[in-house]
Structure formats: structure tokens, C-alpha cells
Amino acid sequence: MRxxxxxxxxxxxxxxxxxxxxxxxxxxxxELLRAVRACPGVSEVVLISTCNRVELYFAWQGDxxxxxxxxxxxxxxxxxxxxxxxxxxxRRHDEEALRHLFKVAASLxxxxxxxxxxxxxxxxxxxLAHGEGTVGGPLEQAFQRAMKAARHVQNETAxxxxxxxxxxxxxxxxxxIFSNLEELxxxxxxxxxxxxxxxxxxxxxxxxxxxxxxxxLATAERIAQERGGRAxxxxxxxxxxxRADIAITSTAAREPFLTKERAKQILKKRGNRTLxxxxxxxxxxxxxxxxxxxxxxxxxxxxxxxxVEENLERRQAQVSQSLEIVEQQLQRYSSQVRRTNLDPTIxxxxxxxxxxxxxxxxxxxxxxxxxxxxGEAFERVEKELHEAMRHMANTIAFRPIRxxxxxxxxxxxxxxxxxxxxxxxxxxxxxxxxEGWHGEP
Amino acid sequence: MGVVEASVRGFLGITALSxxxxxxxWGWSLFGPRGSVLKTAKVLxxxxxxxxxxxxxxxxxALGRFPIFGGTLTMHFFVWALMVxxxxxxxxxxxxxLGAFYVPVIACAAIALLEVPAxxxxxxxxxxxxxxxxxxxxVSFVFFGYAFFVLAFLAGVLFLYQSRALKNKRLGPWFxxxxxxxxxxxxxxxxxxxxxxxxxxxxxxxxxYAVVTTNYAWMTDPIxxxxxxxxxxxxxxxxxxxxxxxxxxxxxxxxxxxFGVLLICLVVARSQQHGRRAxxxxxxxxxxxx
Numbered sequence: 101m102r103x104x105x106x107x108x109x110x111x112x113x114x115x116x117x118x119x120x121x122x123x124x125x126x127x128x129x130x131e132l133l134r135a136v137r138a139c140p141g142v143s144e145v146v147l148i149s150t151c152n153r154v155e156l157y158f159a160w161q162g163d164x165x166x167x168x169x170x171x172x173x174x175x176x177x178x179x180x181x182x183x184x185x186x187x188x189x190x191r192r193h194d195e196e197a198l199r200h201l202f203k204v205a206a207s208l209x210x211x212x213x214x215x216x217x218x219x220x221x222x223x224x225x226x227x228l229a230h231g232e233g234t235v236g237g238p239l240e241q242a243f244q245r246a247m248k249a250a251r252h253v254q255n256e257t258a259x260x261x262x263x264x265x266x267x268x269x270x271x272x273x274x275x276x277i278f279s280n281l282e283e284l285x286x287x288x289x290x291x292x293x294x295x296x297x298x299x300x301x302x303x304x305x306x307x308x309x310x311x312x313x314x315x316x317l318a319t320a321e322r323i324a325q326e327r328g329g330r331a332x333x334x335x336x337x338x339x340x341x342x343r344a345d346i347a348i349t350s351t352a353a354r355e356p357f358l359t360k361e362r363a364k365q366i367l368k369k370r371g372n373r374t375l376x377x378x379x380x381x382x383x384x385x386x387x388x389x390x391x392x393x394x395x396x397x398x399x400x401x402x403x404x405x406x407x408v409e410e411n412l413e414r415r416q417a418q419v420s421q422s423l424e425i426v427e428q429q430l431q432r433y434s435s436q437v438r439r440t441n442l443d444p445t446i447x448x449x450x451x452x453x454x455x456x457x458x459x460x461x462x463x464x465x466x467x468x469x470x471x472x473x474x475g476e477a478f479e480r481v482e483k484e485l486h487e488a489m490r491h492m493a494n495t496i497a498f499r500p501i502r503x504x505x506x507x508x509x510x511x512x513x514x515x516x517x518x519x520x521x522x523x524x525x526x527x528x529x530x531x532x533x534x535e536g537w538h539g540e541p
Numbered sequence: 542m543g544v545v546e547a548s549v550r551g552f553l554g555i556t557a558l559s560x561x562x563x564x565x566x567w568g569w570s571l572f573g574p575r576g577s578v579l580k581t582a583k584v585l586x587x588x589x590x591x592x593x594x595x596x597x598x599x600x601x602x603a604l605g606r607f608p609i610f611g612g613t614l615t616m617h618f619f620v621w622a623l624m625v626x627x628x629x630x631x632x633x634x635x636x637x638x639l640g641a642f643y644v645p646v647i648a649c650a651a652i653a654l655l656e657v658p659a660x661x662x663x664x665x666x667x668x669x670x671x672x673x674x675x676x677x678x679x680v681s682f683v684f685f686g687y688a689f690f691v692l693a694f695l696a697g698v699l700f701l702y703q704s705r706a707l708k709n710k711r712l713g714p715w716f717x718x719x720x721x722x723x724x725x726x727x728x729x730x731x732x733x734x735x736x737x738x739x740x741x742x743x744x745x746x747x748x749x750y751a752v753v754t755t756n757y758a759w760m761t762d763p764i765x766x767x768x769x770x771x772x773x774x775x776x777x778x779x780x781x782x783x784x785x786x787x788x789x790x791x792x793x794x795x796x797x798x799x800f801g802v803l804l805i806c807l808v809v810a811r812s813q814q815h816g817r818r819a820x821x822x823x824x825x826x827x828x829x830x831x
Contacts, residue, residue, distance in 0.1 A: 276721050371786040399710070
């Protein structure tokens with residue numbers, strides 16, 4: 101029987117040095133897909149290769165661990181032996197593989213739960229495989245359904261909400277303080293690494309202007325140039341703060357340089373416009389009492405870290421609800437697949453009974469003509485008899501079909517289908533040409 | 542039940558239902574996905590407003606006067622003005638979460654006013670009250686001014702909540718759902734900016750009528766004094782904002798205080814309904830003669 105399988109490594113199972121050995125560069129993926137597709141019994145293949153996971157999904161009919169196992173082709177292509185990575189590899193079959201795919205797409209298996217990048221990566225992996233012609237059947241349908249389930253999770257839960265890094269939390273907070281980031285001036289005081297990172301995020305969010313102040317003007321100029329802003333000496337601090345809407349401080353000063361009194365003077369100068377102060381420095385650059393002033397919002401590195409942790413907790417709280425949604429979608433899809441897998445058996449059963457009806461009817465018809473029935477009476481009897489025989493065949497087929505569908509709905513319709521095949525002398529499963537993957541484990 | 546009463550009842554029902562459904566949709570949009578839900582909320586709010594307008598039009602044409610005086614009609618007109626003010630500000634400010642707090646209040650008022658306005662039941666069609674058109678214009682302008690002040694109050698309260706959450710670093714789900722503090726500050730001032738001129742025009746018209754047309758001793762009327770106090774307060778708020786360059790918490794606090802004065806004004810107006818004011822006594826005498 102053809103089955104869906106996934107084999108790979110992720111941040112859960114393998115350290116980065118193993119993951120990078122198995123990671124496939126984008127330009128080599130088409131070649132790899134074609135190589136795996138060429139393995140005996142493989143009908144479809146998709147590769148997801150990101151910094152946190154390398155997973156090969158394939159529909160395959162063959163002996164697991166046998167010589168034609170697509171895993172060997174994959175490892176051979178990457179120049180890695182099975183013994184080198186065996187302890188880090190995981191392999192899942194059929195419904196478990198499907199469940200894994202659904203969880204991966206919904207970002208429930210990600211390093212940062214709820215990150216939205218993975219959905220795009222899954223979509224890209226499918227598109228690449230589609231472009232290479234290595235999908236187009238049940239595996240593609242499974243990917244489509246996994247992406248649909250992921251969108252359900254994103255829409256129905258808050259798992260993707262809330263930033264999870266200090267820099268992105270600062271941008272999120274700025275959005276909750278100001279109407280439009282594109283109208284804002286950002287002032288970066290000091291050249292600390294973290295301050296630069298926050299500035300980079302602010303610039304990426306589309307702020308209007310950037311000004312960098314530093315004791316060493318050359319350093320300020322370098323940073324400003326990288327962000328398309330301007331540099332100013334630290335002596336211009338008050339003037340620049342009077343102009344800016346957001347100030348990021350990350351100097352190496354031993355004492356807070358922005359005291360309440362100084363901040364009051366600056367606020368007066370700026371006409372009490374709102375000021376968002378992000379104090380990344382340790383020790384702090386801004387006196388904590390400045391945060392008590394009207395229209396000043398002060399966040400230090402601990403405050404930002406606290407927001408990150410709260411967001412993380414909020415996301416974790418959404419995991420169980422997200423898993424429920426994934427499970428619901430998975431069960432709906434699996435049930436649909438199992439029912440679809442019954443179609444050949446149902447078609448054969450009804451076809452076989454139909455043939456029986458027709459052969460019996462032609463036999464009875466010749467007998468009827470022998471007993472002297474003619475004309476309209478003959479036609480009426482013939483019609484009624486034909487109808488009755490067809491009705492009887494349908495009634496005989498109804499119960500087995502119902503039972504198979506019920507069993508498929510409950511979880512496994514293959515056993516019932518096998519019995520129906522035996523009872524009605526239908527062709528064996530093995531002898532029937534199989535078209536695709538069967539959802540049963 | 543007359544045709545007029547039946548149609549008024551029907552329109553009131555549609556109004557209350559539309560506003561209630563709109564409130565649910567606004568509430569849903571606060572935490573769930575927006576987009577189509579928000580559009581539905583707005584369509585329902587406009588439907589409710591149109592139905593309320595039809596209700597007031599039918600009432601006005603049946604009574605033969607502008608439907609603003611008598612029984613619950615005053616409240617009906619005020620609720621109508623509140624929704625007009627909201628849709629105007631919503632259209633200008635484009636703050637998707639505002640309706641979630643404002644429309645439910647209007648929906649509750651619409652449900653409380655489901656009873657057909659008393660003059661329709663009592664007077665029937667064709668009864669006219671001797672209310673001078675100048676007074677109708679005066680009251681309409683003042684009510685529209687009040688409606689915008691209510692919106693400013695809401696923006697002020699939401700600003701104080703958001704600002705407090707940001708200062709205390711308590712960023713719960715409500716914080717996430719509400720607009721930015723700058724947006725709320727802007728909305729606060731915008732609403733006062735709409736309401737203040739309307740209120741001023743309303744006061745000017747009423748004052749001119751009182752001085753020129755009647756012998757009415759307006760200088761000793763508590764409601765006139767309260768209205769002046771309210772006008773003064775909002776003019777101080779605007780001066781603080783534009784001349785004194787104050788913004789944020791101070792302006793929000795002033796707006797909340799202004800709303801308190803506004804409520805006192807309404808209570809005084811209610812208690813003075815049977816008082817000395819020329820047009821009030823005219824209405825009173827006509828209504829009591831029926």
C-alpha cells in the first residue's frame with residue numbers, strides 16, 4: 101500500500117551542525133526532488149528546508165528501510181551516511197506524518213511558537229515541488245489542507261500576536277503610542293549593539309527620520325549612514341530630543357544623563373508632544389522618575405523583556421486551542437481521505453452487482469418469452485422485473501457500503517473494505533492498480 | 542393602533558435591532574478578525590440611523606412640527622444626534638475600535654426608547670405645538686454639540702486607560718485592542734473641534750431669541766448659566782490644547798470633567814422642563830390642554 105511519510109530533522113531532534121549538513125540550498129532542491137521522485141515506488145515528494153528543520157515528505161509504496169528507501173537517496177544526495185544522523189532522524193507514517201505536517205504549517209512545532217514565517221516556507225516548498233512536477237496528488241492535497249488549517253489557527257487564535265524580541269516589542273509599543281510611524285523622528289543616543297538593533301527595526305518599520313548621537317562623531321556618522329539618517333554630537337542632545345518622537349538610549353554612561361528636571365525642560369521645548377523613551381543601557385541612561393512625566397512613556401530593557409515574556413506566555417496559552425483546531429482539521433481531512441479510498445471498492449461492488457443483475461435478467465427474459473407472454477403484457481412484466489432486480493441489488497449493496505463508510509468515519513475502513521472484497525469475490529487489493537496514498541496507517 | 546403609531550413602532554423596532562446587532566459586530570471586531578465584520582457593523586449602524594430618521598420624519602409630519610419637543614421625543618432626537626456624530630467622527634478618524642464602546646450605549650438608549658413617543662400616542666396626528674423655529678434650531682445645534690462632547694468624553698476615557706496601561710506596563714488584551722494614545726488624543730480634540738462651534742452657534746441663537754424676542758430673564762435661569770459654564774469649560778480645553786500646547790492626560794481629564802458638567806446640564810434641563818422658560822411653558826400648556 102502507498103503511504104505518506106516524512107523523514108527529517110528539526111531543532112527538537114538535532115543540533116545545528118547536524119541540521120546544516122542536511123540542509124539543502126535552494127538552487128539544489130529541484131535536483132534533489134527529481135532524484136527522490138525517481139526512486140522506485142515514489143509518486144510525490146516535497147522538501148521543507150529551513151534553518152530549524154529539514155524534512156522530506158513523500159508518497160511511497162515500498163519496503164521501509166529497504167534498499168529503495170528514498171531516505172538513502174536523500175542522504176546520499178547530501179553526502180551524509182545514515183549512521184551519522186540516525187539518532188537525530190525522525191520518521192512518521194500516514195496519519196502521524198499528516199499530523200506532523202499540520203503542526204509544522206501551523207507553527208506549533210516551531211522554535212518560536214506562532215511565528216508566521218513557516219507558513220510561507222511550507223507554501224514555497226510546495227510551489228517548488230509543483231514547479232518540478234514532483235507533486236500533484238494526495239501529498240499536494242495534504243499540504244493544501246495543512247496550510248488551510250494553519251490559516252484557521254492564525255485567524256481563530258491569538259497565537260501569532262505579540263512580538264517576541266526586545267527590538268520588535270519596541271516597534272509594537274511605538275505603534276500603540278503614535279498614530280503613524282511614517283511621520284516619526286527617531287533619535288538614537290549611543291552606539292550600543294542593542295540600541296542599533298532597535299534602530300534597525302524602527303527604520304524597517306518606516307520611520308521618517310533617524311538621528312544618531314554619539315560621543316565619537318565618526319561612529320555616529322557610520323551608523324547614521326547605514327540607516328539613511330544624520331549624525332550629531334552628543335552636545336546637541338537636548339535639541340535633538342526636543343525634535344524626536346522616539347529616543348533610544350544605549351550609552352555607557354555610569355549615571356542617568358536624562359534627569360526629570362532636564363526632561364521637563366525638553367518637554368517644554370517640544371510643546372508637550374508625546375515622547376517614547378527606550379532605555380536599553382545598563383546602567384540606565386534615563387532616570388526612572390522621567391517616566392512619571394505626562395506624555396512621556398519610558399521603557400527600560402527589563403520592561404521590554406517583561407513584555408516579551410508576557411507575549412510568550414500569551415502565545416503558549418493559545419497552544420492547546422491551536423492543537424484542537426489542527427486536530428479537528430486533520431480528522432476532517434483524514435476522514436475524507438479514508439472515504440475517498442473506499443471509492444474503488446464501492447464502485448466495484450455496485451458494478452459487480454449490476455453485472456449480475458443484467459446477466460440474470462437476460463436469462464429470465466428469455467424464459468419469459470418462452471411461456472407465451474407477448475405485446476404490452478410482456479413489456480410490463482419485463483420492466484417490473486428489471487426494476488425489482490435492480491432494487492434488490494441496491495439493497496444488497498447498501499449495508500456493506502454503509503458499514504465501510506461508518507468504519508472509515510470511525511478511523512479505519514480498510515478492514516471492512518477487505519471483508520467486502522472477500523465476501524463479494526471482488527478483485528484483491530494487490531491486483532488492483534493503485535492510484536494514490538491510502539490514509540490508513 | 543393608527544397607521545402612524547404602527548409605522549413609528551416598526552421603525553423603532555428596526556432601529557433598536559440594527560443598533561443591537563451593530564454593537565455585537567463592533568464587539569466581535571474588537572478581538573476577532575476585522576474586515577467584513579467591521580463593514581457589517583457600519584452597515585447595521587447606518588441602517589439603524591436611517592430607520593431612526595424615518596421614525597422621526599413620520600413623527601414630525603404627523604405632529605406637524607420638528608420632532609424635538611414633547612415626552613421622549615427630546616431623547617429620541619438626542620440619540621439620533623449621537624449616532625450622526627459618531628458616524629461623522631468614525632468616517633473622519635477611521636478608528637475601528639471606537640464603535641465597540643460607543644454603539645452599545647446608543648443601542649441601550651434605543652432599546653429604552655422603544656415605546657412610541659408620547660405625543661404620537663396622546664396627541665395623534667395633526668396636533669401642532671407653538672414652538673418657535675428659532676428655538677428648534679437652537680436646541681438642535683446645542684444637542685449636536687453635546688453629541689460630539691459625548692464622543693470626546695469616550696475618547697478621553699479610552700486615552701486615560703491606554704496611557705495608564707502604557708505607564709504601568711500592563712499591556713493586556715484591551716490594550717492590544719484599543720487604538721494608540723496619539724489617535725485617542727487626536728480624536729478627543731477633533732470631537733471637541735466639531736462640537737464646540739455647534740454648541741456656540743446654538744447658544745448664540747438661543748441668546749438672541751431670549752434677548753430680542755421675549756422678556757425672559759435668562760440671566761437667572763440655571764440651565765442658561767450651566768450651558769455657559771459648559772461652553773466656557775470647552776473653550777478653556779481648546780485654548781489649553783492650541784494656545785497652551787497641553788495635550789494627552791490633562792486634556793483627557795478636562796474632557797471627562799466637561800462630560801460631568803454636561804450631565805449636570807441635562808439634569809438641570811430636565812428639572813427645568815416645567816419651569817419658567819418661555820418655549821417650555823408654551824409646550825407644557827399645549828400638551829396639558831390635550
